[in-house]
Amino acid sequence: MPVITYRQALNDAFAEELTRDENVFLMGEEVAQYNGAYKVTEGLWERFGSKRVIDTPISEAAFLGLGVGAAMMGLRPVVELMFWSFAYVGFDQIINNAGCIRYMSGGLINVPMVVRGPANGGTNVGATHSHTPENFLANTPGLKVVCPATPYDAKGLMIASIRDNDTVCFMENTLLYGDLGEVPDGAYTIPLGVAEVKREGIDVSLIAHGRAVLTCLAAAEILAAEHGIEAEVVDLRSIRPLDEETILNSVAKTHRAVLVDENKPFCGVSSQIAALLAEHAFDDLDAPVLRVTALDAPAIYSMPLEKLQLPDAQAVVAKVLSSF
Amino acid sequence: MARTLSLPSKSKKTAPKKVVGPAASKVAAKKPAKPVKKAPAKVVSKIVVKKPVTTKALAKKSVAVRATQPTATAKAAAPSKVTSSDFSKSPFNASLKPAQKVGFLREMLRIRRFEQQALKYYNQGIMGGFLHLYNGQESVAAGTASLMNGHDEIITAYRDHGHALAVGMGMNECMAELFGKGTGCSKGKGGSMHFFAPDKHYWGGHGIVAGQTPLGLGLAFAIKYKKINGCAVAFLGDGAVNQGVFSECLNMAALWDLPIVYVIENNGYSMGTSLERSSAVNGSLAKRAEGFCVEWATCGGFDLYELRANLGAAMERARKESKPMVLEVSTYRYYGHSVADANAKKYRAPEEIERYKVDYDPITLWQNQLLKEKVVTQAQIEKIDAEAKAEAAAAAEFGIASPWPTEESIFEDIYHEVDHKTEAGQTGRFFFSE
Ligand SMILES: Cc1ncc(C[n+]2csc(CCOP(=O)(O)OP(=O)(O)O)c2C)c(N)n1
Ligand SMILES: [Mg+2]
Numbered sequence: 205m206p207v208i209t210y211r212q213a214l215n216d217a218f219a220e221e222l223t224r225d226e227n228v229f230l231m232g233e234e235v236a237q238y239n240g241a242y243k244v245t246e247g248l249w250e251r252f253g254s255k256r257v258i259d260t261p262i263s264e265a266a267f268l269g270l271g272v273g274a275a276m277m278g279l280r281p282v283v284e285l286m287f288w289s290f291a292y293v294g295f296d297q298i299i300n301n302a303g304c305i306r307y308m309s310g311g312l313i314n315v316p317m318v319v320r321g322p323a324n325g326g327t328n329v330g331a332t333h334s335h336t337p338e339n340f341l342a343n344t345p346g347l348k349v350v351c352p353a354t355p356y357d358a359k360g361l362m363i364a365s366i367r368d369n370d371t372v373c374f375m376e377n378t379l380l381y382g383d384l385g386e387v388p389d390g391a392y393t394i395p396l397g398v399a400e401v402k403r404e405g406i407d408v409s410l411i412a413h414g415r416a417v418l419t420c421l422a423a424a425e426i427l428a429a430e431h432g433i434e435a436e437v438v439d440l441r442s443i444r445p446l447d448e449e450t451i452l453n454s455v456a457k458t459h460r461a462v463l464v465d466e467n468k469p470f471c472g473v474s475s476q477i478a479a480l481l482a483e484h485a486f487d488d489l490d491a492p493v494l495r496v497t498a499l500d501a502p503a504i505y506s507m508p509l510e511k512l513q514l515p516d517a518q519a520v521v522a523k524v525l526s527s528f
Numbered sequence: 529m530a531r532t533l534s535l536p537s538k539s540k541k542t543a544p545k546k547v548v549g550p551a552a553s554k555v556a557a558k559k560p561a562k563p564v565k566k567a568p569a570k571v572v573s574k575i576v577v578k579k580p581v582t583t584k585a586l587a588k589k590s591v592a593v594r595a596t597q598p599t600a601t602a603k604a605a606a607p608s609k610v611t612s613s614d615f616s617k618s619p620f621n622a623s624l625k626p627a628q629k630v631g632f633l634r635e636m637l638r639i640r641r642f643e644q645q646a647l648k649y650y651n652q653g654i655m656g657g658f659l660h661l662y663n664g665q666e667s668v669a670a671g672t673a674s675l676m677n678g679h680d681e682i683i684t685a686y687r688d689h690g691h692a693l694a695v696g697m698g699m700n701e702c703m704a705e706l707f708g709k710g711t712g713c714s715k716g717k718g719g720s721m722h723f724f725a726p727d728k729h730y731w732g733g734h735g736i737v738a739g740q741t742p743l744g745l746g747l748a749f750a751i752k753y754k755k756i757n758g759c760a761v762a763f764l765g766d767g768a769v770n771q772g773v774f775s776e777c778l779n780m781a782a783l784w785d786l787p788i789v790y791v792i793e794n795n796g797y798s799m800g801t802s803l804e805r806s807s808a809v810n811g812s813l814a815k816r817a818e819g820f821c822v823e824w825a826t827c828g829g830f831d832l833y834e835l836r837a838n839l840g841a842a843m844e845r846a847r848k849e850s851k852p853m854v855l856e857v858s859t860y861r862y863y864g865h866s867v868a869d870a871n872a873k874k875y876r877a878p879e880e881i882e883r884y885k886v887d888y889d890p891i892t893l894w895q896n897q898l899l900k901e902k903v904v905t906q907a908q909i910e911k912i913d914a915e916a917k918a919e920a921a922a923a924a925e926f927g928i929a930s931p932w933p934t935e936e937s938i939f940e941d942i943y944h945e946v947d948h949k950t951e952a953g954q955t956g957r958f959f960f961s962e
Contacts, residue, residue, distance in 0.1 A: 229753070255753070261783065266742045266776035273746015276731060277681070279753060296773075300736050301743060309724035309732065310715035311941035345942050345959065368952055369944035397956020445956030476960070483962075 211381040213355035217362035232284025264294035275317040288323035289335040302371040303346040320374035334503035342444040349443040353417035355385035360394030397445030405436035408460040413440040423520035459490040469497040615833035620840030626903035636666040645920035662690035667890030669694040671835040679758030681747040683731040686721035699923035709930035738771030748788035759787040759846035767798020778820035781852035792856040800875040814856035829857035
């Protein structure tokens with residue numbers, strides 16, 4: 205199987221879908237002639253032309269809203285946010301329009317749009333460029349939220365998201381764009397709402413999404429090598445819909461859960477998972493549910509301190525050990 | 529009322545010219561074959577096919593104070609009555625059949641009677657929500673719907689009953705929606721501000737001021753993308769022009785040559801704030817479009833002929849040339865911002881409201897015009913009105929008698945994939961209440 209980057213996997217997904225369905229178009233700042241601020245859309249403008257791959261002005265509210273309007277008419281916009289942090293100037297369009305129009309119209313109108321871009325900290329760019337809004341968006345019934353951790357998942361989830369008839373908020377990660385992984389040629393889909401056990405284990409469940417999954421995998425190696433603890437790593441992949449079954453099955457097996465989340469702790473994704481475990485896994489648990497999340501402060505600029513702000517493998521190991 | 533606009537507008541006067549220069553040359557550089565974009569001032573006279581005599585008449589008295597704000601005009605002096613004769617010969621009106629003209633009257637009367645019926649139940653406390661009445665503005669929605677070619681798409685804000693009925697939504701489904709009933713057009717999930725009928729090219733019904741303006745852009749984008757022979761018409765209020773997203777839209781509409789007409793329904797007020805207290809104006813709100821290389825015009829919205837002549841030209845240009853335009857239409861609402869607006873008569877003089885009702889009522893004006901043209905008799909008008917009233921009353925009965933939405937329906941119409949039980953709608957949990 206070909207080994208390609210996360211970035212290339214996404215690029216392949218776009219090429220597949222642009223070829224398959226003429227209603228699909230890509231839009232965003234610098235996505236066309238500049239090849240994408242993070243080169244995720246590289247070569248697509250040359251290949252598919254200006255009608256299908258479109259550079260926008262720096263007007264997130266307008267082009268997100270334009271995407272919603274075009275989607276209402278049956279097009280399938282894939283709208284890039286250079287950073288998900290910039291969604292905040294267009295939040296009205298995502299929440300009130302993409303998120304509510306189907307409901308308010310009694311199901312008469314669909315908004316089959318993908319809004320995508322990187323949503324991560326840890327890149328030394330300060331608070332305004334380091335947001336992880338998956339919790340805000342997943343808090344809105346009507347929206348779907350996806351956070352792939354690997355190249356394989358990125359491609360399969362992207363194709364599924366473009367074909368989905370609801371609005372999908374697709375969160376990538378600039379720190380993952382260069383990661384390599386095995387990715388099949390051609391189109392395939394990974395259903396939204398299906399988590400994956402990325403590592404089997406029996407002693408503790410590490411539950412995460414996005415880059416935190418890789419942090420968990422690294423921690424699991426240390427736990428196994430140095431502490432004889434076999435951790436199971438559950439990759440949520442999709443936040444909403446959420447695969448609760450896989451989470452609960454894992455915890456029923458391991459009796460311990462540590463939630464690892466680059467999202468902030470207060471009303472973050474991990475809060476939702478903790479609530480789920482409190483309600484449905486109480487009897488299975490041998491220890492309290494613990495969390496390792498981003499520190500509860502704006503993302504700091506200073507590099508060594510920023511490293512402290514996000515969960516790393518050592519912090520996860522320490523937290524796991526504290527639960528035994 | 530004090531008007532403080534003359535000073536700032538004067539100082540701003542030179543600014544647009546400076547901006548237009550480089551922007552126009554950029555356009556020229558991009559498409560060397562085409563001539564440099566003309567100064568909007570010239571365009572106005574081009575778009576407004578017949579020089580808008582009535583608008584002039586409206587504006588005349590206030591020119592010394594400010595330009596074409598009709599509200600100010602009305603306040604300045606008792607305005608002269610509007611006459612239709614000058615626009616009746618416009619290409620958009622000249623070939624109208626008597627039956628069509630009578631049809632427009634029927635539409636306006638239906639809108640008015642529908643809303644008055646709704647008001648009755650709202651005041652009785654049987655109907656909840658907000659109720660933003662369109663009374664006084666009916667000509668704008670009815671005129672617009674009469675110009676739609678079957679491929680045009682329209683979208684508006686929360687003052688949306690008129691547009692809904694004008695495009696052909698039924699009174700029953702609309703009234704039931706106001707009552708929050710399961711038989712409503714949005715199954716009781718939208719309410720007054722959120723009527724939709726995509727099958728009738730009507731995309732709502734939106735509650736966030738100016739939030740619909742980029743959606744309209746998306747409709748226009750899709751029209752162009754799919755090579756449809758149509759245009760989008762997006763309505764917004766005189767208050768909505770001050771939302772940033774609208775400026776973004778104007779830029780993108782011009783940049784991408786999108787076939788959209790933004791119609792500013794200028795009724796002089798945004799809630800309790802008069803136009804002069806909310807907007808820096810140099811002549812008109814529409815003129816702001818100049819800064820974005822978007823052509824613009826203003827017209828009166830009281831007379832259906834005038835509205836149709838101007839909007840018809842704007843829509844045709846959008847369709848044929850795939851170009852955006854801003855059309856500011858002067859109009860007036862009789863009731864408060866919403867029925868719950870307790871200050872409805874405090875921020876404007878009751879005499880002002882009365883003056884509009886007497887001299888500018890679009891329905892009265894149209895009736896008089898049709899009587900003059902002898903295409904309808906007084907008796908026929910009364911019959912049409914009686915029918916509209918009866919239809920509205922029956923709709924209210926329908927709404928009241930209709931069942932509430934079922935509890936299960938709370939979780940319907942959120943996700944397409946869930947509703948349709950597709951594969952994608954069955955993996956994972958979608959709703960998180962126990
Ligand atoms: C973003 C936002 N801010 C404020 C409001 C509250 N609000 C609703 S309508 C309105 C006035 C808008 O006036 P205008 O655009 O002139 O439209 P009109 O009501 O006259 O039709 C305000 C302030 C809102 N709905 N959305
Ligand atoms: Mg207004």
